Structure formats: C-alpha cells, structure tokens
Amino acid sequence: MPRWSFTVVSQPESRPTTSSSIINKDRIMTATALHPKDNYRSIWMYLYNVPHEVKFIDAGGINTRYFVAGDKDAPPLVMLHGTASSFETFCANIPSHAKHFRIYAVDLVGNGFSDKPDVLYKAPVYVKHVKDFMAAIGLTRASFMGVSLGSFVAAKLALDSPAMVDKIVMASPFGRTLPEPTGEPTKLDDMRAARQRIVEDPSWDSIKSAFVPLIADEENRIDDLVAIRQAMYSLPGMVKTMANIWDTYEARVFNENALDEASLRAIQSETLIISCSDSEDEFLVNSKLYEDYIPNSVLVDIKKSSHWPHWEQPDEFNAVSLKFLTAGM
Structure with missing residues (x-):
C-alpha cells in the first residue's frame, strides 16, 4: 500500500x-x-497528463472502442494490439508518439471491449474492421504500429489496400504460413489450450498467468494490465469468443490468409521490424524472414524482452519507433 x-x-x-x-x-x-x-508503473501514470479521449464508434456495424490522443492535424498513427488483448497494451508508447502523431489505439473486433460477433476471426474480418474504423473517423491513410496479431493485420491491410498504409512498425511479427499438422501438439496448440483455460476461469491468478509468455520480468506484469484483462475475459460470451479467435489458428484455416514469401515480398510500405532475440521462438524466426522478404524493411533487435518489447523496454522501443516514423530508415 x-x-x-x-x-x-x-x-x-x-x-x-x-x-x-x-x-x-x-x-x-x-x-x-x-x-x-x-x-x-501503471496505465494511469503514463496517461494522466496526456490529453485524450476513450470513445466508441460504429465501424461497419461493430461498436468499436478506441483511444485517441495527439494534435488533430498531426499525421495519423493507428495502433493494433495482439491476440485477445486491448489498446491498454500501448499505454507506455502513447505519450511520446502523441507528441508527433494523432494516435488511434483500437480494440479490434472480438477483442478488448469492442463488439464480439459469433464468427471465426480470420484475417479478412480484422482487415475489414480496420478499414471500417478508418472510414468512420474519416481516415484515408495512416501509419500503423502492430504487436503480434496487430502486425499481421497491418501487413494484410497493406496488401489489400496499399494506398491506406504509410509506414508499419511490427513488434514480434505474426502471420507467417503455419506448417501442416503432424498430429503432434504444437506451441500454438498449447497456447490455445492455456488461453481457453484462463477465460473459463478468469480469476486473478489465472489471468496473471496469461502474461507469463508475453512479459519476461514478473515486475512488469503489473496489476493494471491484469485487471483490464480480467474485466475483458469476464464479459458474457467471452468463452465462445476466445474459441472463435483461436480456432482460426488451426493451420488449414489460418493458411488461407497467411503471409507466404510472395505476399511478404509484395508489401511496399516502409516497415520497421522489432525482434526480441532473448526469446528464441517463432516470432524471432518471423522477424528475420520478414526482414529478408519485405523489400523496404529494417530490423532492430531489443534485448531483455519476451513478446512485448513496446512494454518491456518502452524507452528504447519508443526511440527506435519514432526515429523510423518521423525520419525513415
């Protein structure tokens, strides 16, 4: 106390x-x-002196929760969180970026506190939601910051509607073609089972365990993040929504829209890829392949991070991101 x-x-x-x-x-x-x-560290200690609004807007029929900050005339930057998360993940990045950009941090459809229709959350569902959100607030083009799932959605939007995407910052990039199932459990299978158990038992300790693979240092798994996630995972219908989110990661379903080598080579947006080499996993593999395949890309590695470098090492992350977004590669 x-x-x-x-x-x-x-x-x-x-x-x-x-x-x-x-x-x-x-x-x-x-x-x-x-x-x-x-x-x-707390969400409010990052945002207490940042003029902002938390709002809801109809985006293609989806009641969409989002955070907005920064000068109305500044270039727009849309922030997209990871799987089954919310815009609070960006609280340590918003103050510095809002000095240069008009920030729109969005709860993607099915995630956070936006609407959760009973559908499989394939990539086109997320891309349509982002396009509808941009139309609803009057944006025709923006830069994007995406973590994990958010990086996948930004990449797919850049392929689907390249005129809408300026620059992309990808942290722990996701979306590469998954190997065909062999019958043996995969890491994604384990993650899906763990997340389903957590949403079926959204107790404090259960929810906090969801952050273990995301944040390396236990000190950074703060109560604010746990409380927001607990509120989200306790929403009515969230057990079914979680299944809808993770069922799309079954290889045969996911690969319908995955990023193969050809699609990665087709991304024309300048792209900053942020890897976490202290965590040797598929996201680190993705980082290196994305740097090889995306034509206008640069890779920066951030140490002492697991999956959330934007939260685990925010000073370093913010400096690298802002240099890229304001000055280029």
Whole structure:
C-alpha cells in the first residue's frame, strides 16, 4: 500500500473579501504520495497528463472502442494490439508518439471491449474492421504500429489496400504460413489450450498467468494490465469468443490468409521490424524472414524482452519507433 505524508503549511490570516465567503484558507494541507517501489508503473501514470479521449464508434456495424490522443492535424498513427488483448497494451508508447502523431489505439473486433460477433476471426474480418474504423473517423491513410496479431493485420491491410498504409512498425511479427499438422501438439496448440483455460476461469491468478509468455520480468506484469484483462475475459460470451479467435489458428484455416514469401515480398510500405532475440521462438524466426522478404524493411533487435518489447523496454522501443516514423530508415 502507498504511504502518505502530510505537511501542514501556515498562511497569513486574511479577511474575507465579501460577506458571502464561506472558505477560510488560513491553513492548507498538502499531500505527497510515496510508493515503496521506484518507477512505479501503471496505465494511469503514463496517461494522466496526456490529453485524450476513450470513445466508441460504429465501424461497419461493430461498436468499436478506441483511444485517441495527439494534435488533430498531426499525421495519423493507428495502433493494433495482439491476440485477445486491448489498446491498454500501448499505454507506455502513447505519450511520446502523441507528441508527433494523432494516435488511434483500437480494440479490434472480438477483442478488448469492442463488439464480439459469433464468427471465426480470420484475417479478412480484422482487415475489414480496420478499414471500417478508418472510414468512420474519416481516415484515408495512416501509419500503423502492430504487436503480434496487430502486425499481421497491418501487413494484410497493406496488401489489400496499399494506398491506406504509410509506414508499419511490427513488434514480434505474426502471420507467417503455419506448417501442416503432424498430429503432434504444437506451441500454438498449447497456447490455445492455456488461453481457453484462463477465460473459463478468469480469476486473478489465472489471468496473471496469461502474461507469463508475453512479459519476461514478473515486475512488469503489473496489476493494471491484469485487471483490464480480467474485466475483458469476464464479459458474457467471452468463452465462445476466445474459441472463435483461436480456432482460426488451426493451420488449414489460418493458411488461407497467411503471409507466404510472395505476399511478404509484395508489401511496399516502409516497415520497421522489432525482434526480441532473448526469446528464441517463432516470432524471432518471423522477424528475420520478414526482414529478408519485405523489400523496404529494417530490423532492430531489443534485448531483455519476451513478446512485448513496446512494454518491456518502452524507452528504447519508443526511440527506435519514432526515429523510423518521423525520419525513415
């Protein structure tokens, strides 16, 4: 619990200026919040002094939750989160990026607190939602920051409608063609089973376990992120929604829309790929292949991260991202 210290400061006695004055400010109490942990992290501590709005808008019939910040006339930057997540994942990136861009951080359809129709969440469903969202707020073109699933959606949008996509920042990129099933459980199978168990038991400890493969340092698996995820996973119908999200990762379904070598080579947007080499997994493999295949791409590696470099190492991530988005490769 925070410790609070109070200081009473005496002020010179003053006479009320009108007979109706009812407040006598001859003593003022000030409070200083002290916390036992240095560099205390919370969603609000990143956003408390950033002018912003959290809004809902109809995007092609989907009631869509989004966060907006930054000058209205600044270039637009759309932020797309990972699987079964929400826009809060970007709270450590919004303050620095909002100084240069008009930020739109979106809860993708089926995710966060946007609508969750009973459909399989294939890539075209997400791409249509982003296009409908952009149309609803009046955007014709934007740069994109995508984490994991968000990077896949941004890449698919760049292929589907290249005129709508300026630059792309990909963290822990996802979407590459999956190997055909061999009958043996895969890492994706394990992740799907784990996430389904969590949504069926959205207790605090259960929800917090979802962040273990995402965030390397336990200190960074903060209560704010757990609480938001718990609220999301406790929504009515979320068990079915989670199945709809993860059933699309079955190889035969997913590969209908996956990023093969030819499609990656067809992406024309300048692309920053951020890898996490301390976590040797399929996302690291993706990072290296995407750098090889996407023509206008550059790869930057961020250490001491697992899957969320934008949250785990925000100062380094923000500096690299802003340099790329404002000055190019």
